[in-house]
Amino acid sequence: MNEFELIKNYFAKQTGKRNDVIESIGDDAALVTVPRDQMLAITTDTLVVNTHFLPSTSAYDIAYKSLAVNLSDLASMGAEAAWVTLALTLPTADETWIAQFCQGFFALANDHHVQLIGGDLTRGPLAITITAHGFVPTKKALLRSGAKPRDLIYVTGTLGDAGAALQFLQNKIALSENQQIYLLKRLHRPTPRLQIGLTIRDFAHAAIDISDGLAADLSHILQQSNVGATVYVDQLPLSQVLEQAVSQDVAIEFALTAGDDYELCFTVPPEKRLLVENELAKTACRFTCVGEITENKQFNLCYQDGKKYHATYLGYQHFE
Numbered sequence: 001m002n003e004f005e006l007i008k009n010y011f012a013k014q015t016g017k018r019n020d021v022i023e024s025i026g027d028d029a030a031l032v033t034v035p036r037d038q039m040l041a042i043t044t045d046t047l048v049v050n051t052h053f054l055p056s057t058s059a060y061d062i063a064y065k066s067l068a069v070n071l072s073d074l075a076s077m078g079a080e081a082a083w084v085t086l087a088l089t090l091p092t093a094d095e096t097w098i099a100q101f102c103q104g105f106f107a108l109a110n111d112h113h114v115q116l117i118g119g120d121l122t123r124g125p126l127a128i129t130i131t132a133h134g135f136v137p138t139k140k141a142l143l144r145s146g147a148k149p150r151d152l153i154y155v156t157g158t159l160g161d162a163g164a165a166l167q168f169l170q171n172k173i174a175l176s177e178n179q180q181i182y183l184l185k186r187l188h189r190p191t192p193r194l195q196i197g198l199t200i201r202d203f204a205h206a207a208i209d210i211s212d213g214l215a216a217d218l219s220h221i222l223q224q225s226n227v228g229a230t231v232y233v234d235q236l237p238l239s240q241v242l243e244q245a246v247s248q249d250v251a252i253e254f255a256l257t258a259g260d261d262y263e264l265c266f267t268v269p270p271e272k273r274l275l276v277e278n279e280l281a282k283t284a285c286r287f288t289c290v291g292e293i294t295e296n297k298q299f300n301l302c303y304q305d306g307k308k309y310h311a312t313y314l315g316y317q318h319f320e
């Protein structure tokens, strides 16, 4: 098959279509209509073999994750996802691989009513670049810069699972078969928290998605909002599987410093606590308050009894 046949037979075969797409795959550019009174949210992420995933990762998982990390960026802005483009660089035109890639890609895309509207196909070392587009009503977007002293800090889901899976793949920790199944799924198929983004955008002051570990990503909020934080490390949400797989200290370290969780971290003014928790309880997603924003610009990691968390685990001098 040549490039055009591959596009026609695989990439143009998505079943879920949107009625705001006027022209999609097949012309020189896609044409879409943007709803009135909404801003476009646009984000791009590239995943490169050996850097972002191991060569042994399945085509299904590579596609799923590439799309998920982009949708996660829209989620953290409080945006509704709409369209994506896909620039794919492949070493060979392996049809079985492409078929599995499209299966993973469209499974997640259809789940979120996201349409693939164009892209590019080139030959070279395996790399996937996705640009995702979504909408957010004017003034409703969640920024990293909006956190205020006394805000409560929340995270979705559980943290550290993907980090543990990566350590397993690098032969640094051992896992039972059941632990492998659960944790590898968390690494390869992260859940973009789009529904949560829409739920919190009426209440939250700031949000970010956790791609590099809570400590690093919350630091971005702190810097851009010009505030500090206290995070209670014994309040971090850990999955049962992770707690059984490693010691509590190691689990906390993964939660704080390992990447690839793609959960959301957001801050909420304390007077909206009940309101936001009520709304979040209606979703199936776990959420946990892990600390609060402070006027004092330090990032304080401690236990609930006030004891300091020993930053030596982190290898980061500035988290003391």
Ligand code: ADP
Pocket (backbone or CB within 6 Å): 007, 011, 012, 024, 025, 026, 027, 028, 029, 030, 086, 087, 088, 116, 117, 118, 119, 120, 121
């Ligand atoms: P051009 O040379 O004009 O850039 P291409 O031959 O690259 O056109 O692509 C033809 C059409 O197929 C375009 O509409 C483009 O958006 C779409 N397309 C190319 N590669 C992909 C892909 N991997 N996924 C989805 N659409 C694609």
Ligand code: MG
Pocket (backbone or CB within 6 Å): 119, 120, 121
């Ligand atoms: Mg092109």
